[in-house]
Amino acid sequence: MPSVTNIANMCSHLQNASKARLGITSVKNCKYNLQLALALHRSGFFSAIYRSGPHPPTLEQMVSEPPVPVTNANVARMRLWLGLKYWDGKPVLAKANAISTPKRLMTANIAELARLARGFPTKVDGGVVPGLNLGECMFVSTSKD
16 A cells, blocks of 8 residues: 555655655655645645655745656656645644555545534444534545546
């Protein structure tokens, strides 16, 4: 389950970066991290997302230049650079955790997701998941079927 492992690593890295009050941080460039980063950016947790090499881009580069294209020669060195947001000195993204783990995958149907979104703890395949509180977001992955 490399996707669940990548997401869990990204969540813990983002928590550590926000606690350290970093303005920009990087994560591994893979499709799962990119999808989660784009979803968090659309939700307002990141100020910018930029794909570049191992060295952080400047703000001018992130705004004015297009991202570096991924090729077979540079694919192993590419990173996703994420601009973190702060409000009144506090990180906008204070806590991020993955509900599913490689050992325990959580699956839910539409009715269970509706209960979770309303804030009720719900028993799903894999265990019990606490409901969402005010200001929390839940990002789910769907099957391709």
